[in-house]
Amino acid sequence: MKRYRMNRVGKLLGFIYGMAFMLACTGETDVPSAGNYRPVELDVKMEVSGFQNPEATRSVNGPLPGDLGEEENAIHNIMAFQFDGTGNDTDPLVIMRYADSNLKDLKLGFMQPIGHEEKEQFIYFIANAGKQLQNFSGTYGQLKQQLIPVNNKGLADGIMLMSATLQTTIKAGNPISVRFIRKLAKINVSCTVEEGFSFTPVRLQLRNVPKSTSLVNTSETTPVKEGTDLQNYWSVTENIIKGYTWYMPENLRAAGSASSEKDKTAAANTEGAYCTYVEISGLYQNGGTSKLVSYKVYLGANNTTDYSVEANRIYNVSFSIKGINSGDKRVLAEDFPTVRGAANCYMVTPDETVLIDLLTSPGTDVSAGGITGYNGRVGTVGNNQIKSIGIVWQTAETLDGLIQDLSYFEEKGQAMFKAASGDVAGNLLLAAYSGSGQTGEILWSWHIWVTPYQPDKCTVGNSGVGGNVYSIAGATWMDRDLGAMTATKGQSATIGYAYQWGRKDPFPLSNNISNNELRPLYDAKGAYLRLGAATEINDTGAGPNLVKKAVAHPDVFFTTTEGADDMQKGNWWKTNDSFSLWSNSAKTMYDPCPAGWRIPSLTVTKNISGVSYDQINKGSTCQGMWYQYCGYMSYLNAGIGQPGETSVYWSSNYLNAYQMGMGNNFTASVQTRHCGFGFVGRCVKVAP
Incomplete structure (x- = not known):
């Protein structure tokens, strides 16, 4: 699209002059009959009025960031609606014209009433709205009811929206002049x-x-x-x-x-x-x-x-x-809020302000086998490597997003944000970067879980804040999967997030309790990002190097073709090393649960019993606690398998998982699974 800028003339007025052939798109109605009109081409002279006298609540000097400058006076496209009348609501549309090129020599074809050449016509002009109203047909009163959506900068079609009206006779050889007024x-x-x-x-x-x-x-x-x-x-x-x-x-x-x-x-x-x-x-x-x-x-x-x-x-x-x-x-x-206990997941209630310490390890260091420890990546107060923070993805499709006022205090290595107010819930991934302005390498990332559920304020056997907790197999359990919005049976919001064994970052599962319906993810500004998880075949490194890469790419689900014939063994980090990224004996720096909670150990999961299958709601109840069958993510292609038929949950023991199935079938955690699977996470309270 060509852009045509006008020279500003006068102290308060910015003028736009231009003429162009009417080419791109035309539309016309059959009321009144076209037989009562003849086409007449007119030269059109355009100008833009200046802003009205500034209403200064305070004083401002000079242009500021975000100022459009001469774009405030630029016309990129116009629509002209000719109505038969004098601007009354009942005036019918005669013809609509659109132009987005050759605006320097604008000529538009209008309709002249046959036998009533002196009858005035009412013309409504819209500039910079694109083709949003190209299919309009109706009266002027109906056009007045139309709304033009704007983006988060207040611009329609990315540019300044303007309008103008003209009462005139349509006569060949008589040019018309139009003065636009900004609608913003x-x-x-x-x-x-x-x-x-x-x-x-x-x-x-x-x-x-x-x-x-x-x-x-x-x-x-x-x-x-x-x-x-x-x-x-x-x-x-x-x-x-x-x-x-x-x-x-x-x-x-x-x-x-x-x-x-x-x-x-x-x-x-x-x-x-x-x-x-x-x-x-x-x-x-x-x-x-x-x-x-x-x-x-x-x-x-x-x-x-x-x-x-x-x-x-x-x-x-x-x-x-x-x-x-x-x-x-x-x-x-x-x-100022109190600093939260360090973790890889922070549960935040709506309208809550949270302060987190990015330089404190979320668990026991895992530094064996060439894997870099936590502070080796992010630094310390005296040697902070984190230069900026930002949102990798979120589940909110709004500019406000799930959190606001995201602030980073580099001197202390702390971050602060406030969850959106009202009836909001969702998940996002927050990352720390080695460069300013969210550039460089991602050094670490954190799962922010915005939910009214507060398991630390719940006690076994009593209704808690936003949900409940349960005592099963000698441990206190959250009543829902990591990232789930509810624990209600048969609801898609009950489906949590998947994790590859030993990884701290969540991956979205299905958005439906019985079908493979990928969840949409959005960027920090609420713009659509993608459906489901990003994937990559783990052929660009192995062992500690791939573990490091997983930290730097927390939104990537690593797939593999190795071990495709045996789903009971194998690692997403490619080598046969059995890294203790999670541990039975301690909450590690890779544990995905909030502070005070952890992935359950093998000692706990192997003693789970009392599972009752619910075919209607596609899940099972275990001693009062609900499990929604959300399937799993394949280590071969990240595809979601068997939603509505099973749920598989990791234990902290290498390769071990426990599975819920159909027909009151419970598979104990003594079975092993490839670490590249994406299985659901559900947390238990850290034992005192």
Whole structure:
């Protein structure tokens, strides 16, 4: 697609001039009859109005990161809708025209009423919406109801959305002039921290932003009708002091009741849940005191009662952070959380803030046979090798994701984040990188399990927080698989994650209790990544080198063709070495369970009994505890086998697994399986 930029003319106005032949796509309706019209080609002159006088809630100097610059004035494609009338809701569509090339010499074909050449026509123009409305046919009133979705930067089709209207007669030789107005507001945000106040910004975000922009306002508050119509833009987490510029759809809201800017909050507006605001959050430190602090500014034409964001206006917000004012309702200060016990899996409840120590080993070191110990990979406080952290994959298809405010404190080797609020649950993989900006090698990774289930607050025989625990074979068990969202019978959310023996990182199983339906995974921004696990044949190394590679590629399921004729022996690390990545006697640095929990030992699993098969719900109950039959991942190709028919679970003993089957059939863990299988993980409490 060609791009055509206009030269800016005048102090407040940026103009666009251009003409192009109408080529790419046309559409027309049969109401009224085409026989009553004749085609007429007109030259079209286009320009773009400047932003309305800036509504400056604070002052901002210069262009900021995210600013589109001349792209604010660029037209890449247009759609023209000709209606027979003067702009009334009942006016019928005559013809629609689309152009995305030759915009420098634009000529569009319109329809002239035969016998009524002086009758004016109403034309509605849309720029930079692509072909989203190319199939529209209806009245002007119906066009007004259309919503154009925008991305997380506020842009339609990746560029600035604009519109224009024109009431004119259609006459050959008479050119028409069109002045476009942007359908988006421009939000400039800057930040300064007063010298002497120890505040480190970690996140800057525009929140409560409409997902779509309406073509024409049809009510006093538009276009948000409920919370699902809103989105939070992708957070800025680097170079926050430099500020940022966003573009967003119009969000007209009712007036609030605040009497001062310190009181301008969601609580001061009956529509507060739908009002747009900018939030900056960070870490405050004073001596031995550490707090998490966030500052909010609600947008509007003033700092008290106006909460509306109008299209084609500039809103300037400048955070000048000088301290923590307890009398300012826009400021929230929370105590710094206690560091969690080290583990490879962290269970986090919705809206919980978590602090984890990345430099403390999650278990007993495994350094024999040439395998690098934990601190040999990540370093120590005095020699920290971790330069950045980031999300490898997650199960949430949203910009907000499962966790927010992800922060890394390199000096201490600690990471902090907050789980999303509300009814959220899911899993993600968090990684530590050797380079800045999530570059270099992955040094280690952690499974973040967002769930209301809190097994540490459960006791055997009593209903616990979010679930239960059970006493079976001399051990206390979680009531669900690692990563499962529930323990309810017959639910796909009851299916947990698979692990290759000795590995700490989870792999998604089926999303269906009886079919091989791969789970979708998403990246840190909620964009689709892939279905199921990434795979690689283990032919690029062996033994300790492949173990090291598995740490550096935690999302890769290693397959093998060796041992294909015998599923009872063999290793994903290719050699015949029996590395003690997991251990019967201790929780190792590769154990995949949360702190205080571990993969069960052979001593425990070989004494499991009392299994009752449930054909309807496709699983088994073992002394009250439910096992959903989710199948397994093949070591040959990572394919999911026998979902709904069996579940196989690892013990910490090399090669040993225990299996649930159909017809009250339980296979004890004395049987061995190839370590490359992906079997489910279920944790038991570490014995005191």
